[in-house]
Amino acid sequence: MAILSKIQHRGSSVHSLAWNIPRILLSPVPLILLQPVFSRIAAHVARSRPDLFARLGPHLSKRFLIDPVDLPFVLVLIPDAATPHLTAYRRQENPYYDACIAGTFFNLLEMVDGSLDGDALFFTRDLRVSGDTEAVVALRNALDDFDGSVIDNIVTSFGPLSKPVALALSALRTIRAKDRHE
Amino acid sequence: MNDDAGYIRPELVCPAGTPAGLRAAIDAGADAVYCGFQNATNARNFPGLNFTPAELEQAIGYAHARGAKVLLAVNTFPSAGKFDLWREAVDYGARMGVDAVIVADIGVADYAARAYPNLRLHLSVQAGASSPEGIRFYCQEFGVKRVVLPRILTVSEIADIHRQIPCEIEAFIFGNIGMMAEGRCSLTNYVTGVSTNMDGVCSPAADVHYVEDADRNLTTRLGAVVIDRVACGEFAGYPTICKGRYVCGVKSGGYYAFEEPVSLNLSALLPDLMRAGVTALKIEGRQRSRAYVKSVVSAFRTAVDGVLAGRDPGLADLLALTEGHRQTEGAFRSKAWR
Amino acid sequence: MRGKVAEITLGPVLFNWNPDRWRDFYFRIADEAPVATVYLGEVICSKRGPFFEPLLETVAERLTAAGKTVVFSTLAQVMLKHDRRMVESVCASGESLVEVNDGSALLYMRGRPHHVGPYINVYNERTVAFLARGGARNFCLPVEIPAAVLGALCANTDSLGVTFEVQVFGRVPLALSARCYHARAHSRTKDSCQFVCENDPDGLELRTLDDGPFLAINGIQTLSHDYLNLISELSELEAMGISRFRLAPHTCDMVAIASIFRAVLDRHIDAREAAVRLDAMQVGAPFSNGFYYGKAGGSWTEAAID
Numbered sequence: 001m002a003i004l005s006k007i008q009h010r011g012s013s014v015h016s017l018a019w020n021i022p023r024i025l026l027s028p029v030p031l032i033l034l035q036p037v038f039s040r041i042a043a044h045v046a047r048s049r050p051d052l053f054a055r056l057g058p059h060l061s062k063r064f065l066i067d068p069v070d071l072p073f074v075l076v077l078i079p080d081a082a083t084p085h086l087t088a089y090r091r092q093e094n095p096y097y098d099a100c101i102a103g104t105f106f107n108l109l110e111m112v113d114g115s116l117d118g119d120a121l122f123f124t125r126d127l128r129v130s131g132d133t134e135a136v137v138a139l140r141n142a143l144d145d146f147d148g149s150v151i152d153n154i155v156t157s158f159g160p161l162s163k164p165v166a167l168a169l170s171a172l173r174t175i176r177a178k179d180r181h182e
Numbered sequence: 183m184n185d186d187a188g189y190i191r192p193e194l195v196c197p198a199g200t201p202a203g204l205r206a207a208i209d210a211g212a213d214a215v216y217c218g219f220q221n222a223t224n225a226r227n228f229p230g231l232n233f234t235p236a237e238l239e240q241a242i243g244y245a246h247a248r249g250a251k252v253l254l255a256v257n258t259f260p261s262a263g264k265f266d267l268w269r270e271a272v273d274y275g276a277r278m279g280v281d282a283v284i285v286a287d288i289g290v291a292d293y294a295a296r297a298y299p300n301l302r303l304h305l306s307v308q309a310g311a312s313s314p315e316g317i318r319f320y321c322q323e324f325g326v327k328r329v330v331l332p333r334i335l336t337v338s339e340i341a342d343i344h345r346q347i348p349c350e351i352e353a354f355i356f357g358n359i360g361m362m363a364e365g366r367c368s369l370t371n372y373v374t375g376v377s378t379n380m381d382g383v384c385s386p387a388a389d390v391h392y393v394e395d396a397d398r399n400l401t402t403r404l405g406a407v408v409i410d411r412v413a414c415g416e417f418a419g420y421p422t423i424c425k426g427r428y429v430c431g432v433k434s435g436g437y438y439a440f441e442e443p444v445s446l447n448l449s450a451l452l453p454d455l456m457r458a459g460v461t462a463l464k465i466e467g468r469q470r471s472r473a474y475v476k477s478v479v480s481a482f483r484t485a486v487d488g489v490l491a492g493r494d495p496g497l498a499d500l501l502a503l504t505e506g507h508r509q510t511e512g513a514f515r516s517k518a519w520r
Numbered sequence: 521m522r523g524k525v526a527e528i529t530l531g532p533v534l535f536n537w538n539p540d541r542w543r544d545f546y547f548r549i550a551d552e553a554p555v556a557t558v559y560l561g562e563v564i565c566s567k568r569g570p571f572f573e574p575l576l577e578t579v580a581e582r583l584t585a586a587g588k589t590v591v592f593s594t595l596a597q598v599m600l601k602h603d604r605r606m607v608e609s610v611c612a613s614g615e616s617l618v619e620v621n622d623g624s625a626l627l628y629m630r631g632r633p634h635h636v637g638p639y640i641n642v643y644n645e646r647t648v649a650f651l652a653r654g655g656a657r658n659f660c661l662p663v664e665i666p667a668a669v670l671g672a673l674c675a676n677t678d679s680l681g682v683t684f685e686v687q688v689f690g691r692v693p694l695a696l697s698a699r700c701y702h703a704r705a706h707s708r709t710k711d712s713c714q715f716v717c718e719n720d721p722d723g724l725e726l727r728t729l730d731d732g733p734f735l736a737i738n739g740i741q742t743l744s745h746d747y748l749n750l751i752s753e754l755s756e757l758e759a760m761g762i763s764r765f766r767l768a769p770h771t772c773d774m775v776a777i778a779s780i781f782r783a784v785l786d787r788h789i790d791a792r793e794a795a796v797r798l799d800a801m802q803v804g805a806p807f808s809n810g811f812y813y814g815k816a817g818g819s820w821t822e823a824a825i826d
Binding site for chain 2 (some may be wrong): 596597598600603604607608622623624626627628630639641642643644645646647648649650651662663664668669670672675676692694695697698699700701704705706709710711718724725726727728729730731732734735737742744765781810811814815816817818819
């Protein structure tokens with residue numbers, strides 16, 4: 001499927017990042033091990049951000065394919081207020097979706113986190129959108145109505161595990177920031 | 183208030199698409215923010231964007247506690263039989279204590295001026311007032327205190343207008359630069375059946391379709407119409423008709439018949455604008471993220487403060503946030519742009 | 521219909537026609553076209569004004585002598601000194617009727633009877649009432665207003681004694697700009713345009729990248745490629761209370777067009793036959809009526825004719 005084909009990077013910065021991606025995400029770990037983490041993220045966001053769902057309006061039951069093109073799996077998000085789903089699939093499973101957002105893992109992460117602008121990523125072709133454009137715009141706007149870092153907020157929710165994850169994330173951000181300035 | 187360099191301190195007016203965006207703008211140094219409700223009463227009626235009345239009330243509290251103003255955009259045109267929604271928006275704004283309501287429609291301006299004589303009115307760029315007489319009409323009829331000028335004038339023309347009108351001037355300094363006169367464009371409606379003036383949307387996302395082929399050539403459609411085709415590696419712009427490529431008999435191949443994908447950046451012209459009598463400097467982009475708001479507002483806060491302190495502002499490094507990765511001074515520097 | 525006499529009107533020529541052609545066109549309209557009101561004057565570009573100004577008086581006299589009401593239209597986009605002078609001079613004449621197309625003309629005409637043109641954003645009853653208090657007598661409404669809103673607008677302003685007019689034929693004005701797109705297509709600027717717009721008496725056609733006809737450029741104005749045709753909706757419009765039906769001038773036979781529309785208003789032919797006759801004229805682009813039905817303006821909906 002053309003839409004899911006590997007993104008071609010123009011700049012070297014994105015390439016050089018590949019080794020910075022957490023090893024666990026690149027490894028052929030069974031998705032079953034990652035799935036509890038994603039479920040937990042979905043549940044946490046649903047609990048802490050009920051207003052997010054109001055912003056999504058009619059797009060609550062849409063299936064959003066989130067495609068981190070440099071990882072071996074994709075995520076399907078159904079932002080249903082009562083039972084939100086964030087499910088990982090192997091890319092070749094081609095899960096059904098209404099709208100697709102594709103970009104590198106870090107671009108997607110920083111966009112969700114409010115430190116990269118989605119329009120700017122689109123202008124430079126670092127973000128691909130297909131399918132239901134309105135749903136994507138609604139999701140982007142809903143996620144953006146957040147003070148501070150969504151990611152930090154989620155990480156904190158991991159309880160005893162949050163400290164090592166936070167440290168890893170902070171290290172990654174430092175590398176990413178350096179990489180961008182080179 | 184005159185500063186070291188002899189300028190009057192301008193108001194930095196910044197976009198707020200969501201409550202978090204509003205807080206980001208104020209924390210980054212905005213003197214005022216502008217925002218709208220989640221309906222057709224404002225010109226950025228996009229999915230997932232804008233404020234509920236309760237959110238606006240909280241936002242006003244946040245802004246006022248930090249000395250910032252909140253300007254409410256009620257800047258679209260109610261169609262017959264639907265005036266109540268616009269009346270309600272003005273009522274909310276007045277009761278919650280917004281610092282001004284930005285209006286475009288004559289009927290809405292008339293309502294606001296009569297119902298709330300003490301409510302400050304700004305004339306939206308959507309009203310398309312581009313001459314001193316046109317602006318004076320709104321000042322005399324509705325007591326408009328500030329006009330937002332369309333992005334079609336040179337700095338010297340702005341200075342000229344300033345001398346001939348009784349109200350303040352707000353001018354755009356950064357962001358999307360639409361090529362058509364605001365409030366006078368039915369191109370979106372012609373293709374989608376959704377009206378920019380009546381519904382508050384230009385290129386509604388529901389009608390925008392992106393299709394990328396295996397070679398990463400991106401085709402953008404609005405409704406059934408191909409707006410542009412961007413080759414792999416080529417930068418993209420907003421999916422608006424006025425930024426698209428077309429073919430005509432006197433040109434070979436597709437060309438940007440109206441304007442290329444490009445963003446306005448007037449940071450280098452700030453001193454000239456301030457000398458021309460511009461009271462408020464406006465940053466476009468309520469539809470953009472808080473990441474954009476933070477970067478752009480911070481950059482212009484620094485630039486404006488620098489000018490006030492007598493420094494050369496230079497060109498703010500905001501290329502990463504521009505459309506098509508390109509910036510322009512548009513009409514403001516030279517008539518040749520026309 | 522509420523007692524208002526239905527009229528066919530002729531909007532201003534929007535394109536940069538050769539002055540002789542322009543004069544001859546109006547002479548023929550004066551002699552042959554069943555139109556009651558003719559709007560005259562340069563609406564798009566103040567640079568073109570001087571070509572037609574010397575002919576205005578002669579043409580206006582000829583039209584008046586033929587029993588037509590002449591209304592002078594003002595510029596739609598007013599910005600430069602030339603633009604402003606032009607509007608001021610059109611509005612300065614105390615005697616003639618003026619149709620205002622921008623805010624500056626509204627200022628000049630306030631307190632005197634005038635027409636409000638389609639370039640003024642009149643979408644609701646409150647705007648109509650406000651402008652009527654300032655002297656507005658006739659409103660030619662923006663082209664994008666759908667039938668339901670036209671109906672509501674007429675119904676809610678019934679007591680004001682104003683008349684409403686809508687465009688029913690010709691390319692539809694869609695946008696205005698400060699930039700001249702004719703000049704841009706010829707790699708020139710507005711100041712150095714050398715009047716290239718005179719090559720395209722119905723506008724310069726723009727096609728999409730997949731070669732579909734799309735828009736037409738006329739200097740700073742953008743129009744539809746297709747021609748609006750509301751012949752089948754005339755009786756519905758009349759029933760709402762719209763009494764004036766505007767034809768936008770093109771190079772096709774406007775006398776014939778006006779005669780077909782008049783014949784329908786007079787019940788001499790029915791809309792179905794009129795539609796066939798209009799189709800047969802082959803105006804050079806397809807017809808559209810989407811705005812009326814609240815759909816994409818460029819689309820076509822088959823009217824439900826009884």
